[in-house]
Amino acid sequence: MATAGATAFADHTWWKEATIYQIYPASFLSTGSGSTPGWGDIHGITSKLDYLKDLGVDIVWLSPIYKSPQVDMGYDISDYKDIDPTYGTLKDVDDLISGLRERGMKLMMDLVVNHTSDQHAWFLDSRSSKSAEKRDWYIWQPPRYDDAGNRQPPNNWAQILGEANSAWTWDEETQEYFLALFTPEQPDLNWRNPAVREAVHDVLRFWLERGASGFRMDVINLISKVVGYPDAPIKDPKDPYQPGHALYANGPELHKYLREINDKVLSKYDTITVGEMPFVNDSDEILRVVDAERKELNMIFIFELVDIDNVPGSFRLTRHSWHVSDLRKIVSSWQKTMHDRNGWNSLFVENHDNPRSVSRYCDDSDEYRELGAKLLSLMQTTLSGTLFVYQGEELGMHNVPLSWDPEEYKDIETINYWKKMNKLHAGDQKQLDDAKLTIQRKARDHARTPVQWTDGPNAGFCKEDVKPWMRVNDDYKTVNAAAQRSFDKSGQLSVWQFWKRGLENRRKHKEVFVYGSFELLDDKHPDVFSYKKSSKSEAFVVALNFSGSDVEWTIPERAKVDNWVTSNYDSWGPKQTTSGKVRLRPWEGLLGTAAV
Ligand code: TEU
DSSP: OOOTTSOGGGOOOHHHHOEEEEEOHHHHOOOSOSSSTTSOOHHHHHTTHHHHHHHTOOEEEEOOOEEOOOTTTTSSOSEEEEEOTTTOOHHHHHHHHHHHHHTTOEEEEEEOOSBOOTTSHHHHHHTTOTTOTTGGGBOEEOOEEOTTOOEEOSSOBBOSSOTTSBSEEEETTTTEEEEOSSOTTSOBBOTTSHHHHHHHHHHHHHHHHHTOOEEEETTGGGSSOOTTOOOOOOSOTTSSSBOOHHHHSSOTTHHHHHHHHHHHTGGGSOOEEEEEETTOOOHHHHHHHHOGGGOSOSEEEEOTTTTTTSOTTSOSSOOOOOOHHHHHHHHHHHHHHHHHTTOOOEEOSOOTTSOOHHHHHSOOSTTTHHHHHHHHHHHHHTSSSEEEEETTGGGTOOOOOTTSOGGGOOOHHHHHHHHHHHHHTTTOHHHHHHHHHHHHHHOGGGGTSOOOOOSSGGGGSSOTTSOOSSOOOGGGGTSOHHHHHSOOBTTBOOHHHHHHHHHHHHHHTHHHHTTSEEEEOOSOOSSEEEEEEEOSSOEEEEEEEOSSSOEEEEEOGGGOEEEEEEESSSSSOOOOOSSEEEEEOTTOEEEEEEOO
């Protein structure tokens, strides 16, 4: 335990040192054991445990596999205690847990309890009548009427996954609106009702008792909404509904609900928890959740880095230019804040809700894709925090090309956005091309294409005569796991091999990389992000060229580099000078040992 004045940051715990691998079940591997051809299944996951172990993974986080109508790919759950037949059965999950245990690995489940599916028994009861037993388990409000006497939703909040629509859905039967922030098929639970909270606690217990080791908690910061549901400020008067996150993210009772989960459930088990917390970058508020003494959550997903290319305050499907200095500022400030203020953080640049990192932060052309993917790996494996790797990230998978038709995109958010743009800009090719570009840069679909296992039919994701639920990215002949694992070229590593070595190195030097202190070395360079990580007995310097040009970087005196030990260009350390000016090639990253 931390003593007053000391920091709990460096207290050792398994969940701080763990590398977590996120699996998006629909796209991981389809063996045909589930009920829906062309979809990934739980057998597929179990069959790849050796692959994951070999890579250096400790914990597997599964995106939702519960019973679901799949309106939002399983983030709309109709039964928390059963598995969707598409993926398999409870028995398959038990086998998966045993397989993980045999290898010293753990399972993290996705807990989606801000909302349920509209097909969940709780909601079916709730909407059955105003006097239903579970009426108050969801958020119901009477309509407003405009000056002309037309019925209107209770406020102007936009749906998150369908921004042209209201976050409120009219229920003809009972003549009230219910709140469904994401899609109408995902009604928000009313956490003010203690019975709802107890039901959620029961779900946690069910999975912990079954052998899960913890949870990724979906949009957990949206569970407490501002009282009275006031209108959101108008961001764009052209939009009928406005982004309402300032009013529903981190509402008044959030900390109470999180502490209650801890008191009643988590404190009785040895668990790992990571809360997904979009829309919030305020460090005081974030620390309230992840300060070790407060017993809320172990860590959260802070969105600042993945929101870097959003128009500030606007919807996610927007484009906004950014600079290396923004990335440097975001990463450094969270490294320092968590270290200095007793917190803990997650490290991630990808998940199922974001485009591929090499396409977003680097350059995914054939020339630079591998270097960019390794550059991001070098950054992530040398920073403090619990590291999350998203399926395919270890292969440097990238966005689908601009040439793909919008029809190939399957995500409800993309479909709704494309509908909105076509309605708004019918016949205006320039605007529609621009919208297409936004989709190609930002859609969630890019992370959801099937994992590329081999250069065979369907990239080895499913059998040859089966159509995958989503099209395989075109480059699977060259970008695939088999090729990268067997890659054998003297002095070079594939992206996969670079990740494996990086994870090994991180484990070996965990005092520095996981628990060490962070010092930004240079906050002025236009292209380079450089830092020093130190423990009491060891130190490393990292210099990352986030540009496609040759650049010169002057090693600050205080960095005291001894030896460059790794570059993403070669498998050995480059013969570079360790003082004065260093030349960094396009997207080059260097790791060097340094004096403490
Ligand atoms: O995502 C919530 C979330 O806020 C985003 O990451 C979301 O993708 C983005 O705001 C859309 O513009 C979580 C899940 O990760 C996501 O897959 C679900 O769709 C969503 O919650 C609803 O459960």
